[in-house]
Amino acid sequence: IQRADLTTLVDLGCLANLPSSEQALVSNASQQPSDIYLEEYRFTPQPVDMTGLITALVNYTHIDEQSLQQQLTIVSDDMFSFMAQSATPVNAHIAINSSTKVVRTGALWYEETLPPETLLYMVLSAHAARAKEVVMDAGAILGAVTNQLLDSTDPYLQIGGNETTGMGWCHARVSIAGEEK
Numbered sequence: 269i270q271r272a273d274l275t276t277l278v279d280l281g282c283l284a285n286l287p288s289s290e291q292a293l294v295s296n297a298s299q300q301p302s303d304i305y306l307e308e309y310r311f312t313p314q315p316v317d318m319t320g321l322i323t324a325l326v327n328y329t330h331i332d333e334q335s336l337q338q339q340l341t342i343v344s345d346d347m348f349s350f351m352a353q354s355a356t357p358v359n360a361h362i363a364i365n366s367s368t369k370v371v372r373t374g375a376l377w378y379e380e381t382l383p384p385e386t387l388l389y390m391v392l393s394a395h396a397a398r399a400k401e402v403v404m405d406a407g408a409i410l411g412a413v414t415n416q417l418l419d420s421t422d423p424y425l426q427i428g429g430n431e432t433t434g435m436g437w438c439h440a441r442v443s444i445a446g447e448e449k
Contacts, residue, residue, distance in 0.1 A: 286344060287314060293342035295322065304341060307355050311343065328441055329387055356380050361433065381435050388427075388438060417442050 287293050292304050292311035295318040304311045322336045343351070363375035382388075394410035397403075417423060417440045429436020 287311075287342065289344050289347050291344075293318070295337045295340060297337045299338070306341070306343070307351060309347070311341075313341075325387065328389075328443075329385075330439070331385065356382070379429070379433065379435065381429070414442050 290310075290312060291314050292306075293316050294304070294313045296315035297318075298315070302313075304313050318337075318340060322333055322340065325331065325336055325340070326333050358378055358380050361375075361377050361379060363372045364370065365372045392410060392413060394406040394413070396406050397409070417425075423440050425438050425440050426436045427438055
């Protein structure tokens with residue numbers, strides 16, 4: 269968020285005291301139970317003011333504010349890292365040759381997928397082309413990419429994911445100088 273200069277969109281006050289590995293930050297506007305269970309781990313909820321964070325996330329997702337107040341949970345970096353490594357779904361894709369009953373050549377692969385609610389962000393920057401025969405400045409390069417993403421008829425990117433499985437599709441939004449487009 270800081271690298272993308274989006275700190276003005278988010279009140280990071282809720283992240284001033286990061287949770288321990290046994291705690292989870294939750295919105296103080298939510299009605300949380302006495303304990304939160306993620307996978308096989310139990311966390312003690314720590315209500316904090318997430319108003320700025322939730323407002324920013326509502327602007328960048330299709331998730332409504334009430335759902336975020338009830339569901340948004342922030343865990344420690346170490347716990348998140350562990351969960352990302354151990355709780356991310358990994359699916360095997362196998363095609364069997366019906367006559368030989370063995371895997372067809374090249375038809376066995378494993379695919380990790382992110383939950384549909386995952387919010388990914390990236391920073392785009394451009395530099396002038398290095399080849400002398402290419403005449404395109406950095407602004408034109410960045411403009412071409414952002415204009416494609418701003419096209420309301422096709423604001424989607426496929427990042428990873430095999431097109432035959434329907435995975436990897438992301439709805440793209442562009443923010444320029446802190447303003448969402």
